[in-house]
Amino acid sequence: MPTDPSERFSLKDHLFNAERVGYLSDLLSGGIPGFHAKRFVDDVMASMLDLELTQRVEHIAAVLGQYLDSDFTVAAVQIEASLPPPLDLTLTDDDFGDFIIAPFGQYVVDRGLAPEHLDVSLLLIRSITKRFSMERTIRAFLNEYPTETMAKLEEWCTDENYHVRRLVSEGTRPLLPWAPRVGLDVEEPINLLDQLHADPTRYVTRSVANHLNDIAKSRPELVVETLQRWRSLGKQDDAELRWMESHALRTLVKQGHQGALELLGFVASPQIALTPIEFVGTTVAINSSVEFSFDISADTEVRLLVDYEIAFPTATGRTRTKVFKLKQLELAAGETVTVRKRHPLRGNASTFTLHPGTHTIAVQVNGTKYREADFTLTE
Structure with missing residues (x-):
């Protein structure tokens, strides 16, 4: 992974660059007799690289209007x-x-x-x-x-x-x-x-x-x-x-x-029992993973949709929750299944920033929360 910001992938430069503008100019040359292909490319490129992605679309359209x-x-x-x-x-x-x-x-x-x-x-x-x-x-x-x-x-x-x-x-x-x-x-x-x-x-x-x-x-x-x-x-x-x-x-x-x-075939409040959530370690560091497991037992044959929710502390002291998919199960009457999960805790996630402190994992089955437990995230 590049660490220098200048080396990071740029979507706007990948989608709109001199080569792609040249391709567009070739298309226009093929459809419009006498089209000034080189001048069009020069006019577009004169200021396009200073613009963001959507602005580049608007800029090219504006130049197109002149031709x-x-x-x-x-x-x-x-x-x-x-x-x-x-x-x-x-x-x-x-x-x-x-x-x-x-x-x-x-x-x-x-x-x-x-x-x-x-x-x-x-x-x-x-x-x-x-x-x-x-x-x-x-x-x-x-x-x-x-x-x-x-x-x-x-x-x-x-x-x-x-x-x-x-x-x-x-x-x-x-x-x-x-x-x-x-x-x-x-x-x-x-x-x-x-x-x-x-x-x-x-x-x-x-x-x-x-x-x-x-x-x-x-x-x-x-x-x-x-x-x-x-x-x-x-x-x-x-x-x-x-x-x-x-x-x-x-x-x-x-x-x-x-x-x-x-509608998806998962009954509300199924007749099941969950053991307490167990962690491999209750203290984990940012950029590592939290590992947890629990057992599910069913009294009758049942289809289960198992998710888990994590409550993340924010910089302001509030919490932000996010639900993650875990797995679907079909349990026979009297059957017990052990569910294990390793959840990565990336410090550079694009969606939100992780903060040290107490985090809560809750297990949700067919839309109902059954068990929750805390772990501590450290720097």
Whole structure:
């Protein structure tokens, strides 16, 4: 691992650099007769390296605006002619494409977000998303023209290209990472998800499940009811629907939501007994691991979902809790199983900073806490 900050991996430099800008320029040269490729690269690179990732997208789009036709309808044709081939449709769980295509989407927002350009813009978004996901771009149109954009998304639910179908779900997600919020009520896209939940492509169904997981953070009952309805419809393959349910309910399961657990086949308050948590050592150092174990015994045959929660002290003296997955078990009547876990305590974790002091581990089974015990973390 590099220790010098200057040697650390830079996502913005990996995605947007002179080589990638040169590739974009080559695309534009192939689609626009007389395009000034070298001058375009020079103009982009003149100030791009001083910018952050999102700013680089915006900057390239702004420079692009100086080279495309001032008439947006004509510029849309130029962009269409410059696009690379669509992503490989034989890869049914493909990634969302090459980031250097993102400035095309930003250009559509900058120049095409107007009523007179709406139809052309949406068609262009459909074309671009076959090369790079336009999940951020479509959100600007959902916020500005929700009725018209939702109607277009309704059409795209049955599009032959699964990247377009995925955009319907991903673009309307309430909590899409690194994206502006949309002004839709969380219930509004449900009719779109109803159509997409039976999609044959994992890339689409993963987005649908992630979309439901977003909704679960504010409307858990709506998510459980929606999944119950999909199960009753029987339109999706059983194994795929079970995967979607597990993925969509992951936040609710960690919270011990009984409706979510029951849908997944885990009964509330199972007839089990847990022994006290035992540590290999109750004092551990940052950048080492805490090791613990316990026994679970069942009176009757039962399926168990075992998680553990750690309460971490913060710099302000409060505690922050986080639930971690442990394992699923199927116990026979009278059976006892020993569960062991080694949890790393990394001092350089990107999510939050560890602080010395008393930490509490609690074992949660089918949403109910059964045992807890403390250990001490030292420098």
